[in-house]
Amino acid sequence: MTIAALLAAGSMLSILLGSSLALAQQPAQQPAQPHPMTFFITSTEIGKGGDLGGVAGADAQCQRLATAAGAGNHTWHAYLSTQPRDGQGAINARDRIGQGPWYNFKGDMIAKGLADLHGDTIELARLGNNVTKLSALTEKGEIVPGLNDNPDPKDRTWAYASTHPNSNRHEMLTGSTTDGRAYTDVSVDRTCNNWTSSAEGSGQIRGNVTGAAAEVGLSDRNGGGNGSWNSAHPTGGCSQEALTRSHGVGLFYCFAVN
Amino acid sequence: MTRTPWIVAACALPMLLASSFAHAQAPGPQPFPMSFFVTSVGIGKGGDLGGLAGADAHCQRLAAAVGGGNKIWHAYLSTQARPGQPAINARDRIGQGPWHNSKKLPIAADLAELNGDTIELARLGSNLFKQSALNENGELINGAGDTPNMHDMLTGSQTDGRAYADSADHTCNNWTSSGAGSAQVGHSDRIGAGNTSWNSAHPTRGCSQEALVSTGGAGLFYCFAGN
Numbered sequence: 312m313t314i315a316a317l318l319a320a321g322s323m324l325s326i327l328l329g330s331s332l333a334l335a336q337q338p339a340q341q342p343a344q345p346h347p348m349t350f351f352i353t354s355t356e357i358g359k360g361g362d363l364g365g366v367a368g369a370d371a372q373c374q375r376l377a378t379a380a381g382a383g384n385h386t387w388h389a390y391l392s393t394q395p396r397d398g399q400g401a402i403n404a405r406d407r408i409g410q411g412p413w414y415n416f417k418g419d420m421i422a423k424g425l426a427d428l429h430g431d432t433i434e435l436a437r438l439g440n441n442v443t444k445l446s447a448l449t450e451k452g453e454i455v456p457g458l459n460d461n462p463d464p465k466d467r468t469w470a471y472a473s474t475h476p477n478s479n480r481h482e483m484l485t486g487s488t489t490d491g492r493a494y495t496d497v498s499v500d501r502t503c504n505n506w507t508s509s510a511e512g513s514g515q516i517r518g519n520v521t522g523a524a525a526e527v528g529l530s531d532r533n534g535g536g537n538g539s540w541n542s543a544h545p546t547g548g549c550s551q552e553a554l555t556r557s558h559g560v561g562l563f564y565c566f567a568v569n
Numbered sequence: 570m571t572r573t574p575w576i577v578a579a580c581a582l583p584m585l586l587a588s589s590f591a592h593a594q595a596p597g598p599q600p601f602p603m604s605f606f607v608t609s610v611g612i613g614k615g616g617d618l619g620g621l622a623g624a625d626a627h628c629q630r631l632a633a634a635v636g637g638g639n640k641i642w643h644a645y646l647s648t649q650a651r652p653g654q655p656a657i658n659a660r661d662r663i664g665q666g667p668w669h670n671s672k673k674l675p676i677a678a679d680l681a682e683l684n685g686d687t688i689e690l691a692r693l694g695s696n697l698f699k700q701s702a703l704n705e706n707g708e709l710i711n712g713a714g715d716t717p718n719m720h721d722m723l724t725g726s727q728t729d730g731r732a733y734a735d736s737a738d739h740t741c742n743n744w745t746s747s748g749a750g751s752a753q754v755g756h757s758d759r760i761g762a763g764n765t766s767w768n769s770a771h772p773t774r775g776c777s778q779e780a781l782v783s784t785g786g787a788g789l790f791y792c793f794a795g796n
Contacts, residue, residue, distance in 0.1 A: 420763060429692070436691035437684075437728035439765030444699075445713055446760075458700050489692035532759055533701075536675070538694030 345418025361503025482559025512548020616741025664795025
């Protein structure tokens with residue numbers, strides 16, 4: 312189905328979610344007006360692969376995009392971990408995003424807290440959070456194209472992806488394990504050298520990847536051999552071209568801390 | 570470790586291709602590749618599937634129509650305990666895996682991956698999502714945003730694939746009611762109800778066909794071959 316059709320059907324989702332939630336016997340004391348946006352996917356990439364200018368550069372991108380969308384009154388952080396380097400300790404993505412609840416552009420809840428977002432109990436993990444193709448929207452309320460959207464043999468090249476905004480770009484940089492924490496093995500790179508590297512890498516995206524790489528999750532929960540939103544597999548490198556080869560362009564999740 | 574099934578599947582692809590090629594040269598019996606599908610159509614009487622036996626027969630009939638009749642197919646459905654009848658868990662009815670869809674893509678390597686038996690497996694999830702949860706004809710199932718939405722899959726199960734133990738109805742009276750009661754459903758596209766569960770997202774409003782349709786269902790369910 313086309314993105315346009317998905318967007319058109321987007322409003323239906325709220326209704327569906329609403330009725331399903333009612334069935335799940337959720338409390339009915341929700342306020343009538345939509346919740347302000349406290350979660351989004353960056354609508355545009357920084358463009359230098361895994362070099363985001365460090366976590367500070369990524370946070371600034373979140374803040375800039377949020378401000379342009381009228382949500383600059385919150386403090387925004389990128390959902391990114393960093394690994395221990397040069398005497399500096401690791402930083403866990405989950406420790407950077409406040410306590411929730413978080414809502415998307417349309418006011419739909421993404422998760423009510425850190426435990427729901429990450430599946431901190433096995434029941435929560437099996438249920439999963441509400442990061443889905445139809446709810447993981449950009450700060451402009453757009454759906455991020457995912458698996459099998461407008462497929463083209465060339466859609467794994469940056470030359471194509473940069474000129475075809477409807478091609479699959481579902482890989483979100485996180486640098487994180489499934490529980491939202493940093494990789495502690497200093498011998499592997501899962502953060503494009505703490506978001507400063509645009510090196511080529513090995514090209515390998517499965518198994519015990521060595522070389523420049525970033526762990527990514529899938530915003531549409533489709534592909535990668537699993538449905539993980541934050542830790543599906545490593546990229547094959549950190550250049551813009553390398554990210555595109557596995558259907559990413561260097562987008563990431565932004566959360567309002569307050 | 571958790572990625573092993575995918576890697577195994579990836580490694581298996583050339584072997585599959587190679588074996589197909591070999592058979593092209595020397596025709597002979599070849600294992601039917603599909604061991605998982607979503608029913609392309611429901612039975613049409615809401616939550617009354619004619620019991621587990623009726624649902625299994627539906628799986629078998631649909632599979633046979635596409636050449637998979639030599640396998641034993643079971644519906645992924647639980648039933649609740651009744652006087653003289655113990656509960657049956659959906660996960661205990663479908664063999665050990667691995668399971669593949671009609672396009673030979675892996676759905677899950679085993680029961681642990683399918684049902685998320687460890688917290689890491691549960692967080693990762695299996696390979697069952699909208700683009701892989703195909704019907705026996707290899708077609709996508711309408712999901713949230715499609716018209717009509719048909720993503721509610723009858724399961725009668727908890728998130729771990731087991732039957733409910735309480736006294737409430739979660740199985741349309743063990744798949745015999747098309748009126749009163751309710752059934753637990755999962756989402757084949759893993760969208761809706763504020764979670765991404767494939768097998769235990771929310772209860773239905775009732776057991777009539779209309780009640781199933783009203784929340785985005787059509788009385789469809791998952792079928793697995795255990796052999």
